[in-house]
Amino acid sequence: MQHHQRLPALIALLALAATCFANLATNADFSLWENPNQPTGWTLEDTTKTRVEQSSGPARSPQYSAGETRLVDSLGNNKGLSQFVAVNPDAPYALTAWCFDEDPLVKGGVSITWRTADSSYISNSGVTNSDSGLTGWQKLTKTDSSPAEAGLAEVLLRVYNLSGSTPAGGKVYFDDVEFDTGMGAIVEERPGRQLSAVELELRPNPATGQAMVSFGLARAAHVALNVYDLTGSSVAELYDGGLEAGQHRFPFAGRNREGALLPAGLYFLVLTDGGNRSTVRKVVFEP
Numbered sequence: 001m002q003h004h005q006r007l008p009a010l011i012a013l014l015a016l017a018a019t020c021f022a023n024l025a026t027n028a029d030f031s032l033w034e035n036p037n038q039p040t041g042w043t044l045e046d047t048t049k050t051r052v053e054q055s056s057g058p059a060r061s062p063q064y065s066a067g068e069t070r071l072v073d074s075l076g077n078n079k080g081l082s083q084f085v086a087v088n089p090d091a092p093y094a095l096t097a098w099c100f101d102e103d104p105l106v107k108g109g110v111s112i113t114w115r116t117a118d119s120s121y122i123s124n125s126g127v128t129n130s131d132s133g134l135t136g137w138q139k140l141t142k143t144d145s146s147p148a149e150a151g152l153a154e155v156l157l158r159v160y161n162l163s164g165s166t167p168a169g170g171k172v173y174f175d176d177v178e179f180d181t182g183m184g185a186i187v188e189e190r191p192g193r194q195l196s197a198v199e200l201e202l203r204p205n206p207a208t209g210q211a212m213v214s215f216g217l218a219r220a221a222h223v224a225l226n227v228y229d230l231t232g233s234s235v236a237e238l239y240d241g242g243l244e245a246g247q248h249r250f251p252f253a254g255r256n257r258e259g260a261l262l263p264a265g266l267y268f269l270v271l272t273d274g275g276n277r278s279t280v281r282k283v284v285f286e287p
């Protein structure tokens, strides 16, 4: 194992938002509407297949929810609302949304389509649907890890046919969406092979000057420690090399590869091992 390398120009910092993980979705509670048929910040996927309506009943949070009605009665044609969110590659994410399903003929569903930074399709997470045997608000959760080439997540809230041919007119409601990093969690845990990085942190929190990144390794590993901005671009590399098991600390000065001070804002600390398992921490830099 090699010794700790001297870090490139660094220090100053990022404040670790240890317990505060912002919702990455915009207008997640559907309180804002451009017009009664389009919530602000959301895209209507196909207005010939699904009609979206501002709804004040049922609504889980004030004042509105988003109602979605199927306009077609054939197989497939499952459309609804979507929203692009910038993501980091190789990182865990969780999408949750509340769905009110009072129609036994349709169901609500959430999924994530991963796209590159220029929005090219990569893959889809698969759908988590509501249970049409239940009436009332149901919490739908979809967790997935972003692919290595991901730059955007397309959050999808759709009204699905139940099975076979579903008549037009079925309706579900969505409210209180949350899309967030899986924060600090190890993406994949395989016995004997996990990164086992623990407590990846940046101190102080919030930080306006010198800061220190710390983490622990359960075993020796080759790791890369990078800082990503919200567009998914790596703006600083803090370390790339082998490390022994144990606690490790690296100073961070809030500077990019060229030594320039990073703009104030939200960043992600990403610790990745050779097997591309990652631990992610959202941090705030306030120079």
Ligand SMILES: [Ca+2]
Pocket (backbone or CB within 6 Å): 029, 030, 031, 059, 060, 061, 062, 063, 064, 065, 175, 176
């Ligand atoms: Ca609401």
